[in-house]
Structure formats: C-alpha cells, structure tokens
Amino acid sequence: MFERLREEINCVFERDPAARNVFEVVTTYPGFHAILWHRLSHRLWNLGARWPARAISTLSRWLTGIEIHPAAQLGRRFFIDHGMGVVIGETAEIGDDCTLYHGVTLGGTSWEKGKRHPTLGNNVVVGAGAKVLGPIYIGSGARIGSNSVVVKNVPENATIVGVPGHVARPKEQRREEAKRRAMAKRIGFDAYGAPQDTPDPIERAIHGLIEHIQRLDDRIEQMAAEIQRLGGKLPEEQLPDLEACELSASGNEEESAQQVDKGKSAAAK
Incomplete structure (x- = not known):
C-alpha cells in the first residue's frame, strides 16, 4: 500500500x-x-x-x-x-x-x-x-x-x-503539402482554394498535374542522390528549392520591373 x-x-x-x-x-x-x-x-x-x-x-x-x-x-x-x-x-x-x-x-x-x-x-x-x-x-x-x-x-x-x-498529420506530410502548395502558387494556380474532390474536371486535372510534378521532383532528387552515392558527377548548378522560389518571388518581380525601366530609358536615348 x-x-x-x-x-x-x-x-x-x-x-x-x-x-x-x-x-x-x-x-x-x-x-x-x-x-x-x-x-x-x-x-x-x-x-x-x-x-x-x-x-x-x-x-x-x-x-x-x-x-x-x-x-x-x-x-x-x-x-x-x-x-x-x-x-x-x-x-x-x-x-x-x-x-x-x-x-x-x-x-x-x-x-x-x-x-x-x-x-x-x-x-x-x-x-x-x-x-x-x-x-x-x-x-x-x-x-x-x-x-x-x-x-x-x-x-x-x-x-x-x-x-x-x-x-494530426505527420510533419513529413505537412512538408509535402507545403511544397505542393508552393509549386501551385509558382505556376499561378490556387490549387488549394478548392477541395481536391471538386466536380470541375479542369481543376481535378490540374490537381493531378501538380501531384505528378511533385512526385517527379522527388524522384529526380532520389536519383541524383543515388548517382552521387555511386560516385557519379552532377552539374554544380542546382534547381532552387520551391520555398526559396516562393520567398524570392516578390524580389524577382521588382528586378524585372527595374530591367523594363532600364530598357525603356535606353530606347528613349
């Protein structure tokens, strides 16, 4: 006791x-x-x-x-x-x-x-x-x-x-969904503005394409890691991460606007 x-x-x-x-x-x-x-x-x-x-x-x-x-x-x-x-x-x-x-x-x-x-x-x-x-x-x-x-x-x-x-969704699943959301935003489609079981066939097709692109991106990363493990060489240039693209999107827009302004001033001269 x-x-x-x-x-x-x-x-x-x-x-x-x-x-x-x-x-x-x-x-x-x-x-x-x-x-x-x-x-x-x-x-x-x-x-x-x-x-x-x-x-x-x-x-x-x-x-x-x-x-x-x-x-x-x-x-x-x-x-x-x-x-x-x-x-x-x-x-x-x-x-x-x-x-x-x-x-x-x-x-x-x-x-x-x-x-x-x-x-x-x-x-x-x-x-x-x-x-x-x-x-x-x-x-x-x-x-x-x-x-x-x-x-x-x-x-x-x-x-x-x-x-x-x-x-609650595991951290890995939340990370994958965040990457797909960033990719959808990058191509200019609000894929998560509507549920994935939406009756619109076009939206369903775009959802499928985004999912397919994400899986291809993951598979390419796995292949690159395997090639490096076997001693192969890959180009030093790498694709930017989706998160980095999303964070720098506003900065790229400002740079593009500045380049357009420079072109206009050069044409005027």
Missing part, C-alpha cells in the same frame, strides 16, 4: 513542475485526493458495498470537483492535473501512467447498460476540455489535444486534434 502511495506522489513531481514538496502534494492537490478517494470507493464497490462506495465518490466530488464512478478502473501512476470538471464514467478503464487535465470527460454515448465508456492504454495524455466518448479504445502513447471530441478508436502514439477528433 505504501509503495502504491509513493508512486502516486512521485508521478506528481514527474508531470507537474509546480510541485515543490511532498507535504504540498498531499495536502493541496485535488487530483491526488480524488484518486485516493477512488481507490477506497472502488474497493468497496468490488466488495458489494455499492451505496457506501457511491457516497464516498459523491463526497470526493464535493471536495475536489472531480467525479469518478466507483466502478471505473484506474491504472497505476494515474495523474489528474488541476482536475476541476473531470468526469470518468462507470465502465471507463485507464491504463498505467496516464494523465488527464481539467475539464476532461470520459463519457458514454448510450443509455444502454454494458461497456459504454472509453478504454485508455498506457501513457495516454488527454488535454484540457477534451471529450472522449463511447466504448472506444485509445492506444498507448496517444495524445488527445485540448477541447478535442473523440468518438472513434485512436491508434497507438497518435496525436488527435479537432472536432471531431482526427489524427
């Missing part, structure tokens, strides 16, 4: 830089208090003492602002930071080393009995105000962004954002 208590205290220091000492955590952290109350009420619930368990849960809610049903299953080293407004439903299951912030709801979407609340794997972090609803599974290592609404299963180590919650 004392080992588990030590774990609960140590996990506060690991995840809250504001924690200064053990006395402060034990006496002033509502999340820590709510978890201790729940451990007691959960044990009574499993022993069949349902009313005392619910009474302790209600008292804990009054004192901490955190509502945890006595039947909910909490893993080890569970941490609720701040905690006001947190609601954890009856059939919710939370793995080890999970963290919840204030305003989080692990709720249900049905009035039917049975499993109706989410299951969280290990090392899951749920941001402030997020709502995780229904008998869904949140994979280990997942991160739920603040104020997101999650109603579908989440893969491991994924980051979920938005309403409804969706997997």
Whole structure:
C-alpha cells in the first residue's frame, strides 16, 4: 500500500513542475485526493458495498470537483492535473501512467447498460476540455489535444486534434503539402482554394498535374542522390528549392520591373 502511495506522489513531481514538496502534494492537490478517494470507493464497490462506495465518490466530488464512478478502473501512476470538471464514467478503464487535465470527460454515448465508456492504454495524455466518448479504445502513447471530441478508436502514439477528433498529420506530410502548395502558387494556380474532390474536371486535372510534378521532383532528387552515392558527377548548378522560389518571388518581380525601366530609358536615348 505504501509503495502504491509513493508512486502516486512521485508521478506528481514527474508531470507537474509546480510541485515543490511532498507535504504540498498531499495536502493541496485535488487530483491526488480524488484518486485516493477512488481507490477506497472502488474497493468497496468490488466488495458489494455499492451505496457506501457511491457516497464516498459523491463526497470526493464535493471536495475536489472531480467525479469518478466507483466502478471505473484506474491504472497505476494515474495523474489528474488541476482536475476541476473531470468526469470518468462507470465502465471507463485507464491504463498505467496516464494523465488527464481539467475539464476532461470520459463519457458514454448510450443509455444502454454494458461497456459504454472509453478504454485508455498506457501513457495516454488527454488535454484540457477534451471529450472522449463511447466504448472506444485509445492506444498507448496517444495524445488527445485540448477541447478535442473523440468518438472513434485512436491508434497507438497518435496525436488527435479537432472536432471531431482526427489524427494530426505527420510533419513529413505537412512538408509535402507545403511544397505542393508552393509549386501551385509558382505556376499561378490556387490549387488549394478548392477541395481536391471538386466536380470541375479542369481543376481535378490540374490537381493531378501538380501531384505528378511533385512526385517527379522527388524522384529526380532520389536519383541524383543515388548517382552521387555511386560516385557519379552532377552539374554544380542546382534547381532552387520551391520555398526559396516562393520567398524570392516578390524580389524577382521588382528586378524585372527595374530591367523594363532600364530598357525603356535606353530606347528613349
């Protein structure tokens, strides 16, 4: 018992830089208090003492602002930071080393009995105000962004954002989309002004061309890298990056205007 208590205290220091000492955590952290109350009420619930368990849960809610049903299953080293407004439903299951912030709801979407609340794997972090609803599974290592609404299963180590919650695009995918956007701007077409499933066949064709050009550009870069790896020589002159072209577009326009002005003055002489 004392080992588990030590774990609960140590996990506060690991995840809250504001924690200064053990006395402060034990006496002033509502999340820590709510978890201790729940451990007691959960044990009574499993022993069949349902009313005392619910009474302790209600008292804990009054004192901490955190509502945890006595039947909910909490893993080890569970941490609720701040905690006001947190609601954890009856059939919710939370793995080890999970963290919840204030305003989080692990709720249900049905009035039917049975499993109706989410299951969280290990090392899951749920941001402030997020709502995780229904008998869904949140994979280990997942991160739920603040104020997101999650109603579908989440893969491991994924980051979920938005309403409804969706997997945030990896950095590599965002970089590829930025390159395609820069190329579209370079050729004078606002390819991202409309969705790619637009009914206009011309816009669809241009979208396809831009995608094709981007893939060709990537393939050429791969071929050049392979030639250099095999000892081949390539011309020293290289094509400018799309980002550089985009940044220097305004400068090129000014230079072109200056050249036109010079040509006009030379013709006048």
